[in-house]
Amino acid sequence: xxxxxxLPGVARLMTGPGxxxxxxxxxxxxxxxxFLHGAHVARFTPAGQAPLLFLSxxxxxxxxxxIRGGVPVIFPWFGPRQGHPDAPAHGFARLxxxxxxxxxxxxxxxxxxxxxxxxxxxxxxxxxEPADWVLRHxxxxxATLTMELEIENRGNAPLRCEEALHTYFHVxxxxxxxxxxxxxxxYYDKADGMRRKRQDGEPIRFTAETDRTYIDxxxxxVIDDPALRRRILVExxxxxxxxxxxxxxxxxRSMPDFGDDEWPGMVCVxxxxxxxxxxxxxxxxxxxxxxxxxxxxx
Ligand code: BG6
Numbered sequence: 001x002x003x004x005x006x007l008p009g010v011a012r013l014m015t016g017p018g019x020x021x022x023x024x025x026x027x028x029x030x031x032x033x034x035f036l037h038g039a040h041v042a043r044f045t046p047a048g049q050a051p052l053l054f055l056s057x058x059x060x061x062x063x064x065x066x067i068r069g070g071v072p073v074i075f076p077w078f079g080p081r082q083g084h085p086d087a088p089a090h091g092f093a094r095l096x097x098x099x100x101x102x103x104x105x106x107x108x109x110x111x112x113x114x115x116x117x118x119x120x121x122x123x124x125x126x127x128x129e130p131a132d133w134v135l136r137h138x139x140x141x142x143a144t145l146t147m148e149l150e151i152e153n154r155g156n157a158p159l160r161c162e163e164a165l166h167t168y169f170h171v172x173x174x175x176x177x178x179x180x181x182x183x184x185x186x187y188y189d190k191a192d193g194m195r196r197k198r199q200d201g202e203p204i205r206f207t208a209e210t211d212r213t214y215i216d217x218x219x220x221x222v223i224d225d226p227a228l229r230r231r232i233l234v235e236x237x238x239x240x241x242x243x244x245x246x247x248x249x250x251x252x253r254s255m256p257d258f259g260d261d262e263w264p265g266m267v268c269v270x271x272x273x274x275x276x277x278x279x280x281x282x283x284x285x286x287x288x289x290x291x292x293x294x295x296x297x298x
Contacts, residue, residue, distance in 0.1 A: 005103045020063065032141045037061075037067065037095075038093065054171075056262055059257055098115035098135075099115065100113065102114045113138075115136070116136050117137075119133060135150065137149050145292075161281070165289065169269060176227055177225050179223055181234075181242075182204060182214050191209045191211045203224070220235045238287065239290075
């Protein structure tokens, strides 16, 4: 483990569960844990608050499996890969060990960690495209959590892909929350045979399994959480899709890496570009998706 990129007393590279290396970041503003496996922000807790992110007690910590909770990085396809039933769900970026590229502390106390991923034989075998690319995931740990996923096309053909920051939020009780910001938007309802529907003029409330891909949704969302008496603001740039997911009872029971009783305590509101909003990045060009997560008292 290369520990040369550390900030004494602030950011240390430690061996986490399953032997997976992770950064542990502690500042007066927040605490965070970020695994190199998947460039995965597993925990983020602003000072004096409840954790912002949900992390399952049943999560695997295994180089061959994704971490359940936090913020999986999804690339280059979202969900199952069409026509390739054996391909890993949600792509391979969350299954790779990323390389630390830089770690700095800004004068305002924010810690910025950049992790990098490049193609290897395994990714070429899985994706099967003559693509040359670099991913950079830039994570800023401050009173807010900022994540910027940059895709650079280093090849000489357009790069077609999907990507998402699959954020699992910790909530007091999903049956009491409301998600604002997607009123009137169209979505594919994965819990109802991928039917295309339109959200009514009301915020989303949760009364059953909910698995929706909202398209053409570039604006911010707000998760209103009366039980934890806070609002979570999900701001974003260069993201046209928003995925909203809670597995509810039966699906929670079917997932080996998710506790049967954990579903009330989480909701995914994901920032991405998927389905109709899949990306096409020109040769030599870069695409940067940014999300900023902040809380405010309710
Ligand atoms: C969501 C999908 O984004 O991720 C769901 O919309 C899926 O359909 C969920 O079940 C979890 O996926 P995975 O591969 O991490 O179990």
